Structure formats: C-alpha cells, structure tokens
Amino acid sequence: MSSHIQNIIEKYGKDATRLMDILHEAQAKEGFISDEVVKEIASQLNISKVDVEQTLTFYHFFSKKPLGKYTIYLNNSLVSHMMGREEVAHAFEKVTGTKFGSVSEDGQFGLYNTSCIGMNDQEPAAIINGIVFPKMTTYRVKEIIKAFRAGESVTDMINSLGGGHNQSDLVHSMVTNNLNRRGAVIFSEFTPGDTLKKINSISPKELIDEVKKSNLRGRGGAGFPTGLKWDFCTKTPGERYVLCNADEGEPGTFKDRVILTERPEMVFEGMTLAGYAIGAKLGILYLREEYRYLEKQLETVLLGMRGKGLLGRNIAGKEGFDYDIRIQFGAGAYVCGEESALIESCEGKRGEPRNRPPFPVQVGYLDKPTVINNVESLCSVVKILEKGAEWYKSMGTKETSGTKLLSISGDVRYPGVFEVEWGITVQEALEMSGAMNVKAVQVGGPSGRLIGPNEFHRTICYEDLPTGGAFIVIGEGRKILDVVKNFMDFFIDESCGSCAPCRYLTVILRNKLNKIMEGKGVASDLDDLVNWGKQMKVANRCGLGQSAANPILSSIENFRYEYEAKIEKGKDFDTRFDLNKAIQESSRAVGRFPEA
Amino acid sequence: MSKPIVATTSLAGCFGCHMSLLDIDERILDLIDLVDFNKSPIDDIKEFTQMCDIGIIEGGCCNSENIHVLKDFRKNCKILVSTGECAIMGGLPAMRNNIPIKECLEEAYLDGPSTKGHNPEGILPNDEELPIILDKVYPCHEIVKIDYYLPGCPPRADLIWNALVALVTGDEMKLPYEVIKFD
Structure with a gap:
C-alpha cells in the first residue's frame, strides 16, 4: 500500500495543492481512505495530518470508512x-x-x-x-x-444508451441529453478548431473588446459582464489562470452536462480564448465528480486538441501563445460552485468561500489573478468571435444579449435543455416544455425565486427575472411547504459551516418550518421566519449562505396562504415546549418517575 | 407618576450578567432614582409582590425550576429582556446538549476526578426537593415570549444601562457597532 500511495503522490509532484486528485486516486484503490493512508499522504506531502483530514472530511464523496462494494x-x-x-x-x-x-x-x-x-x-x-x-x-x-x-x-x-455522444464508446452512458431545443449559439452548427485559428488576426485586447461589445454576461447566475472581468484580470500583473466552473451544483440545472457531452471542444476552445485574452498559460476545468462519466471523452478531446496544435505550444500557429488545460474533479460539494470556494478546492483545500475583496481577478488560484467563467459563458465567447459581437447582440434583450440554456424539469411533459433567446416569458417557457396545471415555478434553483402564476408574465433576463438556468415546474397537486423543506434540507447539508448564521440559522428555520408543517405553528413563527430569514442576506459571506433562506422568504411572499392554512388561529405565541416530555430522560437516568 | 418596577433573575447562568449590571458604578444611584426593584437577587425579594414593568433574565433553562421561574416572570412582567449569551442561546451550559443526560450525571457524580471512588453506592442526586434537569438547555425564547435581547457575555454595563434607560424613558436606544460585535 505504501508504495502505491507513494506512486500517486509522485505522479502529482508531491504537490499539496493537488490533494483532491491524490485523495481521489487513493480512494479509487481501496474504496475508502484509511487513517494509515491519511498519515502517509501527510508525511509525503509534508503537511499535517489535519490538513489532509480537513479536505477529506469536507467532501461528500470522500470517505474514511468502507462504502460497500x-x-x-x-x-x-x-x-x-x-x-x-x-x-x-x-x-x-x-x-x-x-x-x-x-x-x-x-x-x-x-x-x-x-x-x-x-x-x-x-x-x-x-x-x-x-x-x-x-x-x-x-x-x-x-x-x-x-x-x-x-x-x-x-x-x-x-x-441502454442515451442519445448523441452518450452512445459513443468514450461516454457509453444511459444518460439522455434531452436537448429539446437548439438555439443559435451553443447548439448551432459548430466546426471544432475553426474559430480558434482567428487568434492569428486578433490581439488579446481586441478579443476582450469584442466580448465587451457583445454584452455577454456570466451564465452562472450572477451575470457579471465577461469582458469586463477579463479586462480587470489583465490589470493585475503576474502569472494568470483561467478556471472554468463546471460544478453545476444548483439543484435543477443540468445544461453543462449536455454541453460537456455534445460540445466539449467548444468549452475547451472558449477556455483557450479566455487564456489568450488574459495571457494565461493554464486553464482548469473544475468538473463535479457526478460527471466523472464524461472524463474519458473530455481527456480524449484534450489529447486531440494537443495533437492538432490547438493546445500546447504556439497554439493555432500563433507564435508565443502557449496554453494547456487540465481537469480538476470536485468531490461532491455544492458550495464549490461559488468561485472562491472553487479556487480553494482547486488548491486541494476545503471548499470554503474566501472573503472578497480581493476578488479572484486580483488574487485567485494560487493567489494569482484568475478568471472564472461558467461553461456556457465560455462557449458563447467562441460564437461571438466566430460571428461577431453585433450578431450576438441582435439576440436577447437590451441588457441581456444572446441565448440562454434553460434546464427545465418537474411537472412538464418534455423535461430537458432548451436554448432560447433571453427575454422569453415564464409563460412561454412553460408552454414550450409542455407544463401542465402549474402552481409554481422555481426559477434559478433553491437559491433563486419561487414564483406563482401572477408572475408568469415576467421575462427571463437580468433586468427582470435572472436565472443560472434552473427552471423547476411545480404542479397543482404539490404542497409548497414540501418544496421549501426539501430546499432547506439541501442548504443545511451543503453549508460549508464557515459562517454561523448559515450553519445554525438554516437549521433553526427548518425546524420552525417543520413545526408549522406538523400543525403546531402560530402566527409569530411566520414572522420569525421572515425576520430571521432576512438576516441571512447580511450575515453570511458567500452567495450560498446569503440565499439559503430564499426558499422560505419567496414562498412566504408568494404562497403565504399555504403557511397560514397550517397555522393555529387566534394564538400569537406558543413554542410547544412540553415540560413533562423534557424531563423524561433525566427522570429515567436518576430513577425518578414524576406524575404525568 | 410612580417609578417603573424592575425584576431580575439568574437561571442557568453564572451571575456574570448581574455583576455587569452592578458595573455601572456610581450610576447605580441614578438607577435607584429611576426605577424600583421587585423580585431580584439585588434586593433579595424572593417572590413577586406586584406586577412589574421590566424583567431582566440572565441564563437559559436547564431544569424544571428555571422553567417555573421564567414562566412566573412572563406572568408578572410586561416586558422581558433576555440578557446575555446564556439567556439568548443557552451559552456554556448548552454544551451538554449533545451528550446523553445519564453520561453527564455519571461524569459529575461517579466518574469525575473529584468524585471517583467517593460515591461507592453510585448515588445520583434524586431528592424530590431538587429540581429535575431538562433533556437539554433551552434558550429563554424557546419557552416564553421574549421582547428584547441584550447580547454579550456578559453584556457590557453600558449596554445594560442604556437599554434600561431607553426602556424607561421610551427614547430610542443607540447601538453602535462596537457594542454588539464580539470578535
């Protein structure tokens, strides 16, 4: 065993920042990571055992115990x-x-x-x-x-094998694409390699300007202008990095899965263009462990690109542009989709978000200036360079240009990925996917907004109703409180634990929600949910924590009647504390049996 | 107009919050001009003798007696103020909340360094005169409605003083950042 671990560690150059890869490989061998292996890794990497353990125990898919054959x-x-x-x-x-x-x-x-x-x-x-x-x-x-x-x-x-590349030997997966609508950008005609050659006729500065002109905004959900982000990054001297965020952990999104299955070249070319624009030598695709089944295809595409001179030295014949890409697997942690947590994870650490500022464009991966873009944003760049910013801007709305991949699921006839122009209304999206008897739509996943029919006229774009792509349709027969509870359990599981309100208040809110669901709630519970929920926005460091009460807040805003129906009328305050129940355990312990 | 009446108690606390109240130094003379005290360790009045305006609660609830006292305060005070970490969140005593009670009692009375070998009959305190401990330590607002919270361990004397003055005069209370930040 010892030599096996040694081989793994040497493969990664005894580099502690590659701890994620080392742990993945160690676990692949034994099925879990024993104490001895932890000690061995720590001593070989010359870090403390706790350093290894804190990473190991942070991620859902790493285990210190056997997980079964x-x-x-x-x-x-x-x-x-x-x-x-x-x-x-x-x-x-x-x-x-x-x-x-x-x-x-x-x-x-x-x-x-x-x-x-x-x-x-x-x-x-x-x-x-x-x-x-x-x-x-x-x-x-x-x-x-x-x-x-x-x-x-x-x-x-x-x-069975799903459609498209899922059928190829490299993917060989039962997953189906459900690519229900192809649009003009991501899933239009695409010839790998053609666009990348254009770097011979465009300077990095011109490329950034073109992306700026296109008004492309980040597709992860926050909508920061991509060109501006690149520009900021070039302002900080030093070695620079490109990270592509393919963590896609927001429940309800699965668009990157389809892009990485059908358009892997486009993703890597987008990353390469980003590298060209900011002057980076290395790009990292941070891929969620759940998509491990795409690894072989992605590595093969990278090999092919290197073979064709589209990665490596003097890319596409451009003298002096050297750039390569590696894939970094996560290990099951929603919070790693937050960009600074993603950086920490790439460095082999717990995925805890950093304080900002400084922003990653100033101090990012290995404390160097780093651009982090969503998979879909980088793909869009390829098409913007191919067809021009004006063409791109001709689609979408005034402030949100281009197309968006919606991941539509839930109570619809045709769940799947739909590439649409920004500005589509919620109602149109519902009709497009064959939704039936809709009670509510969760736009943007649990961290987004739960809306009812009175908002179905709203348009999906940054100036009205933004989304990272998740679009969960909830039919008439569903209970809103069940939806909210599922989302709250999710946030509790996925909190990194760094900020106290995210660690505790989520649990307190969920318990209060349970109390209401059990029919034990009173009017003040509802007020507490709203007032305490609002604190999450101001008292947590990252977007996950700040939005962790959104399911409660937006459902109370739009579906208050479902809460009120469960609440005991005419009573303002009752914690349902039961003294008799509270003394049972100690009565048993000391052998006292109080009267009931 | 008669002076507002204040009651105070320390439940599962360490009396640190009461000590902090006394830390208002010479302002204690102003305080006596401002309010009267009823049930409180400060004047050693054991039972409520009249309806009070303000009840200051230190400590959370770890046993049945704490519950009775807290409910008594709720009944006899118009305004209740949870004062200090323990009242608000359970505080240090709540550290036992994840340990089974039997283990806690055995550690305290049978296996602890000061008791090991000195309790051969293995007696766990169980006189019916003794309050019985609860399954966990509860913050006060999980038992009764609490109107205001004064954070701190203990809340600094100025905070308690300012809060009391604000409650009595009806003026808005100033809460500068320094008073409510703890790290």
Missing part, C-alpha cells in the same frame, strides 16, 4: 422526490437489507443520499460506483441488485 448514491433533490424517489429508496433498502447512510452487513451494498446530481430531467437517478443510473424504478432496483448479487459488474447493467 457497490456504493449507491441516490439523488434526494426535489424533482427526484417528485418523480417517485420514495418508493425507489424503499426498494433499495428492502432488497439490500440496509438503511440509507450505511453499508449492508456483508459489506456489499452502501446506500447513501446525495444532493442533485444534474439529472433532473431523468429522475429518480442514482450513481453506482461512478456510473449514472437514470430513471430508476422499483423494478430496476430489484433487477440490478439481483444481478450484482449474482456477480455481475456495474457496467454490465448498462442496458
């Missing part, structure tokens, strides 16, 4: 529940004979919950030993567990 992660996102997760989970527990959060006695099956895995258009979905099993049913559960017991491998259980 077959490690089953079942998505517990909202849409997974909407599509029947409960009975699938029950079937898993029944046939494996173990409960979620544990490994079966024979060590064969480990059952675990996991946050949204980017398969909202084909739920309930599970990841078993790295392979995605979409559209799970109780029948399928019984079938695969029976096969595993009979000694079949996980890959043996791939019984």
